[in-house]
Amino acid sequence: MKLPNIRYASPASIEDACDLLSADEDSKIIAGGQSLLPVMAMRLAQPSVVVDLGNVPGLTDLEEAGDYIRFGPMVTHAAIVSSPAVAKHLPMMVAAGRHIAHPQIRNRGTLGGALAHGDAAGEWPLVLLALNGMVEVQSVRGRRTIDADDLFVGPYMTTIAADEIITDVWIPSHSDGWGYGEFARRAGDYGLANVAVVMSTEGSQISNARVAVGAAVGKIQRVPEAEDVLNGSELSPERAEVASEAGAKSLSYISDIHGSAEYRQGLVQELIRRTIVEAGART
């Protein structure tokens, strides 16, 4: 499974990288390569030019920026999972990041790469959506910001244009309740169902609930039917059950050799319930 015949460029700046993408519509960014290279090895993608961001300076920042944590796109999964700032302000990312594949993949894979890849079974897209983060992208046409709610539109499909490059990822610091869970048979497997939940409580009344699902469904998405059951109501195990049942019913599921739609629905329902309980316990 040798890689197809590509040309390689390693620009020194984001601007140069944007120019390269704009000049050839079949060119593609390579960040960590952990998603792109397998796809190329299987010849499911055959870009004409691979544009490596590895020599562009300043893309590996990880800093507290006001109410946010700002990440450069080339920050690796390993760096995120071991960052004290992330542990303090975005503990969900540490929990989620440990599910990503294996340490060897995490040493190379990047946040920007994972978000741009938009894999419905991906951990960072799910986390970004749950935590209401956003990305900034740049192209020859300028810069713009995309909120997580507007980013993921289908399997491996985002609203980032082919010639746009993620330059920054902003995630609001989170000190409220959160929960993250995956059902996977072996360490590092793509999840059969992934769920992320955040919520606040005043007393035991829930607000700001965001319930996000991945892996079992075709695209990373929030589950408004579950959120509506939670917001404004009292936190309780029964409420978690009602929310998870309503939420699970509202989704449409993928079906493949690892699990039928019916099986995945059962998993999602149980996982939403558990993750709501987990999030509630942390408020």
Place this chain on the structure above:
Amino acid sequence: MTSSSPSNRVEIDVEVNGRRRTVAVDARDTLADHLRNDQKLTGIKLGCEHGVCGACTILMDGAAVRSCLTLAAQGDGRSIRTVEDLSDGAALSPLQEAFKRHHALQCGFCTAGFLISATELLESNPSPTRDEVIEALSGNLCRCTGYQTIVEAVLDAAGQIGN
């Protein structure tokens, strides 16, 4: 080295097992293919070429990575160590001795990858628990041993258990 215009051949500056060289690679070469075919370091094995089996694992700037999921061009400016670098050329390293002692290899095809992954683990965590060993090494596949003796070899090398 940066290069703003796309090309089929890329010149890279790479240090491998302590030896620094400037070499030209094809844009489509993986680091695995370059190290095996150009630098003759055939200790690296190709078991799947899609990043799952771990037989191609090397150390890049001290971190264990899949060389089949790295472009040769991305080795530029990096310091790479392969399995050939683990012994001093006259004797097996303590980790290698522990593998032999515990029968942690049978056909040997996956072994280089395990040794490299275990080397990264022990360099960052000299006294790992059994669970930490398993977490660090679960990304390496073995079809022969059933894994138990590999875990024991790594724990032995870390001084956590006896022979």
Place this chain on the structure above:
Amino acid sequence: MDNPHYFSPPITRNVIGKRVPRTEDARLLTGRGKYLNDINADGQLHACFVRSPAAHAQITGIDAAAASEMPGVHLVWTAADIEEYCAGIEAQYTAEGCEAMTMPLLAKDVVRYVGEPVVLVVAESRAVAEDACDLVGLELEALEVVLDPRKSIQGGPVANGERPDNVGIRGRATFGDVDEAFSNAEHVVSALYHPGRVAAAPMETRGCLADYEWTEDRLRLWVSTQMPHYVKMCLSLFLGFDESRSEVISPDTGGGFGQKAHVFPEEMLMPLASKHLKTPVKWVEDRRENLLAGSHAHEQFVTIQYAANAEGRITGVRTHALVDGGAYHMPPQTMAVECWATAAVTPTGIYDIPAAEYIYEGAVTNKCPMGAFRGVGYTAGTLARESLMDDLARKMKMSPFEIRRQNVVKEFPWTNPQGVVYEEGSFLEVINTLEEMVDYPAFLVRQEEARKNGKYLGLGISVFVESSGESTGMMQAHGATDVFHDTATVKMDSTGSVTITSGLNSQGQGHQTTLAQVAADVLGISFESISVDAGTSTKGAYGSGTIGSRAAVIAGGCVNRAAYAIREKLVAVAANMLESSEEDIVLEEGFASVIGARESRVSIADVAMAVYWDSSKWPAGFEPGLEFTKAWDTSRPMFSNGGHALIVELDPVTGFVKVEKVYSVEDCGVIINPTIVEGQIRGGVIQGIGMGLFEQLVYDNAGNLSTTSFLDYQTPTMDVSPPFEIRHIETPSVMTASGVKGMGESGLISAPAAVLNAVNDALSPFGSVLYELPATPEKIVRATKGIVDLQGPQNWEELWERAGVPALDRGPMDAE
């Protein structure tokens, strides 16, 4: 039988039995192993195949123009280009009822499974060869795809025109009064088991490097194989390469597990390409090819019935084994390697059942051909017998240990209904040892407590007997006529060191170490003074394959005889030098000495020196020479035995199963190297857990393989692999050097049944029983809701009658 090569000279055990560290390891640990892809020949080119994207289609056109014109491409071949050299590889097993089938080297006129090689491209690099393959246009006209073996075996649409009724093999036999047993039975239990389709998936894929030197008409073929001599013979029989000018070289091999015990079309094509191009040509498959077209394994539909009396004593067994054989016989094993092995070998397992009846059938389908994988048909047979035994236990309200004790063979030698003699065994001791190891009463308490807390534990056992040390004798006793030919050469140098060349190569089993242990004991010299070449070249000794848990036994037997011949020479000269009689000479610790007068001794090295260089030390009539090549065969069947117990925990919400621990008991006679034996047990059991829970090759309704990468074909990883507790029993064989028997396959023969039994035990509060492997999470969740998809055994009378119908005559190879 009294042929000399059935005789095993006596041997003491000093180094045999020791946990000698492997001499193979230092090379492999330092990255110095040289596997097929690490070997290069000057000027070599690289091969890649265009493989069929369709499961069954007529080839109406192949457009190779663009591929041929690509820079760096040296050769593009289709079936038309090689017809003059070789039409294909014919395979036909010598068991009764196996029909001949031919596997083409490249698909001619018809493609019959997704992944079948159609076009060969040779180019300056594998990457360019792959690029060129992408440019080849295949015009295909779809034919009806045949996928269900239970339907295809009944006729209907034809999967491969060579077998117009889709029957690759069919046979039946009955021993003892089976009908009487079933009509008088107090209890009859029956079931249909479906072990799924799995891949051996060695970490090293298949590959070969052919180097034909035209100036000498000489061919060298490096190949990652378990059968180097068989490959060499095929080079002669099918391609016309003279055996005396061919050499098959076995590099270090990264696992074989039976998948590499075949000869593949790719391995026949590279020599042809090399001869045509006058350059070396190398083929290394990638993982996708290995899963698509490297032989598949183990998938069968097995119907089994026990007739039992009121005490649960089984009086008769009926077994129907139907293998989903794929589109061709995989040479040389054929579909027989599954269905015939399941039905006709150990049909009564470890049980003293007086009557047995069996049917074996191989159905031709449009899938990758079925081949050998560790345990071959013994796996499905053990699965059926051991799982049905648990069904009977549940019905009789007996524990799985009790029901087995009720039925197990207790005295040896024992003759089974076929007249096959089991010389020795420890079946009952294994059952009792397992029960003790798991502490069954304590487990039951723990299981009950867990259930109260909504946790589901299960215990499953599988007690097996395994035909090991596979040999001519074994084949003939079971009605096949294969002859195995194996030799070893042992040579002692004038300075007393020894070189062994075995005809059997190694894929990780440590023969380089274990054969030296055997020779050290025969010759009384140190382990360190012995060097072993374990089948690295066909220039050396001869072998019939590292398969069938036979290598240690057979190679050890050959080494014993050859070393013993050297011993006789040494003893003759030593006796002369020490003025003693030959019977009083002892060879030990590097010295030849006189019994009762140990100070009267001479070093073996000095004796060797005398044999070579000092005729004054020779007795009268002495013929010098310390190099011998000897053959050996067991002459009759050999059986090892043992058992496994697994404890699992099942999560009813997700259906995930965690294997908590494995308990293993192994009796492979006298053990040469316990560490190596334990490694084989663990490796095989983990593959059994893979087959039981995780691994499945899946075809969709159009015959496309969905599982073409390690993302989808999921072998066990470290985090899901349990710890082991292993105990050894040593019941020495009466026929081998030092009592050694074979092992290696036992983990995969036995563990799948233990997995299924454990899962079913965990499911028992839900009232469901599973019959299919892998026991996937989804199947388990459905089972907790009372839904089990595979239903019911087939009607025996119908199966028996169908099996009496002879297969139709062979059709032409290119017809459909």
